[in-house]
Amino acid sequence: MQKIPLTIRGAEMLKAELQQLKSVARPEIIAAIAEARSHGDLSENAEYEAAKEKQGFIEGRISELERKLSVAHIINPQEIHAEGKIVFGSTVTLEDLETEEHVTYQIVGEDEADIKHGKIYVGSPIARALIGKEEGDTAEVQAPGGVREYDIISVEYI
Known part of the structure; x- marks a missing residue:
């Protein structure tokens, strides 16, 4: 796997974004999905569809950041x-x-x-x-x- 060059500042930025997604954004979207589910019929529930789409984006970004950090070559x-x-x-x-x-x-x-x-x-x-x-x-x-x-x-x- 190819190494991704990052400065120390760049690695810290990615780690901070990952932490924010895991500790803030992910719990918020899980709560939003639960709230949308409580409104009943999911087949015509726009809030549920939007929340699921946002969840997909968040999970994709988390995976991308974890992958980048795992192959990062941090340069001072x-x-x-x-x-x-x-x-x-x-x-x-x-x-x-x-x-x-x-x-x-x-x-x-x-x-x-x-x-x-x-x-x-x-x-x-x-x-x-x-x-x-x-x-x-x-x-x-x-x-x-x-x-x-x-x-x-x-x-x-x-």
Whole structure:
């Protein structure tokens, strides 16, 4: 089975979601199903159907999170010894050569990616273009609007 890379923060987020689903959402939906059953005929009971559908979603998500956590390869960026190379978990500051705008991204796993918070998925075009490069290099990224070039200003493992 293929390992799923996660930062420590990403693993904690998944564990927290799993705990919430198991301790809050699951009991709530079980109570909702019991309440809907008490209303009688299940064949025409929309509340019951909606609750069963939601239960299916919750149980599916619980299974998915348990599977991901069981095959997770948790990486602490502070313990990376990549000699300045960009790797999973690195925090990278870039300068867009066209706009001269500076942006900072951390390269993370799929479940923790959030561009608004500067977290980009390791499989994204920009992350793939950065992996293996070092401070001072230039990365070419194939974007929807064409090729964008970025100077790598700094690489940190925080």
